[in-house]
Amino acid sequence: MTERQLGKSGLRVSAEGLGCMGMSEFYDPKQMDDAESIRVIHAYLDAGGNFLDTADMYGVGRNEVLVGKAIRDRRGAVVLATKFGNVRGPSGEFLGVRGDPQYVRDCCEASLKRLGVDAIDLYYQHRVDPKTPIEDTVGAMADLVKAGKVRYLGLSEAAPATIRRAAKAHPIAALQTEFSLWSREPEEAILPTVRELGIGFVAYSPLGRGFLTGQFRSVDDLPPDDYRRNAPRFQGDNFRKNLQLVEKVGEIARARGCSPSQLALAWVLAQGEDIVPIPGTKRLKYLEENLGALDVSLTADDLAQVDAILPAGAASGDRYHAQALKAIDQ
Known part of the structure; x- marks a missing residue:
């Protein structure tokens, strides 16, 4: 599998990562199968992939335990990314966002223990805490780098001004934000900002949560x-x-001899060598299909056709419900 570099950080990862969230929560939770999920992770690594994405909130820690188990004998082949910041109670209730230094330190120690590793390759602040100056949060994260517990730092769903302030406190390797054919908001200000600062862009939900x-x-x-x-x-x-928009995209995919998901992923990959999508799946057949997108090369005409169907802002409805929207672009 080809690799891409995340900005100017020097961190190189597979051109397509693997999002592990749905293996432990949110999407069809009654169909969770840890053994099958581990097979998916192993198949991804065997295919040459190395970039795994998890977070402490996924399954209230269960996803980190799962990923840690999957990579126990393969640690050297993995670029491991996890996140902190979304606070959840023992029953899964959402309790807000925190980024104060003590919380950063405590979360890192807990993640290291669940993952069963000595260091996290890429540590993201999952959501920005409006009550804590970003300099304080990133300062605490930088201390983790100095201590050898974290290699690179990242942010998720941060606003341009916040990204700039964070980058002054410590080099930021990657910004993770939703980006897909129907979530093109980053094109306006986020992508220009991270490119100016030499920060890589990691696109989550590149398949529009499966839509x-x-x-x-x-x-x-x-x-x-x-x-x-x-x-x-x-x-x-x-x-x-x-659905009408997706059906039209499907027509282009069929004409190109690929699946709609492969077209959607190929579109994200075509937006720049500094962009790495991390589609998630817990099924081997979908993993294989997603990886097939790496072999789909879209022409300028293909991209123009897709853009005509799904220009920025074409999707109907917000990407999150009202409460969740309050935590993004902070």
Whole structure:
């Protein structure tokens, strides 16, 4: 698998990462299978991938334990990314966002223990804490680098001004933000900012939480307890309007001889060598399909056709519900 460098940091990762969140929570939670998820992680690594993405909040720590178990005998082949900042209670309740220095230190120690590793390769602040100056948060993260517990620092869903302040406190290797054919907001200000500062861009949900795969025909295709039922783009008229857009993208994919998901991932990959998508899956067949996107080369005409169907702002509905939206772009 080819690699890409995250900005000017020197950190090189696979051109396509593997998001592990859905293995432990949110998407069809009753179908979670740790053994199958580990097989998926191993298959990804065997295919030449090295970039695994998790967070302390996924499954309230369970996902880090799962990833740690999967890489126990393969640590040297993995660039391991995890995150802190979203506070959850023991029953999974969301309790807000924290970025104060003591919390940063405590979270890192807990993640290291769950993952079973001595150091985290890329440590993100998952959401920015508006109550704590970003300089204080990044300062505490920088101390972890000095202590050898973390190699590189990252931010997630941070606003341009925050990114600039953070980069002055310590080099930032990567910014992780949602980016896909139907979430193109970063094009306006985020991507220009990180490119100016030499920061890599990691695109999460590059398949629009599965919508861009074309596998959903109605909201009833989602399990009753699936997190996406609460997402505005999966509801009511928004679903129907977005489905029409996805069907048109599917027509282009068929003409190119690839699947809709491969086209969507190839589009993200084509937006710049500094962008690394991290599609998530817990099924081997979808992993294989996603990796196939690396072999899809889109022409300028292909990109123009896609852009005509899904220009920035074309998706119907917000990408998060109202409460979650308060925590992004801080």
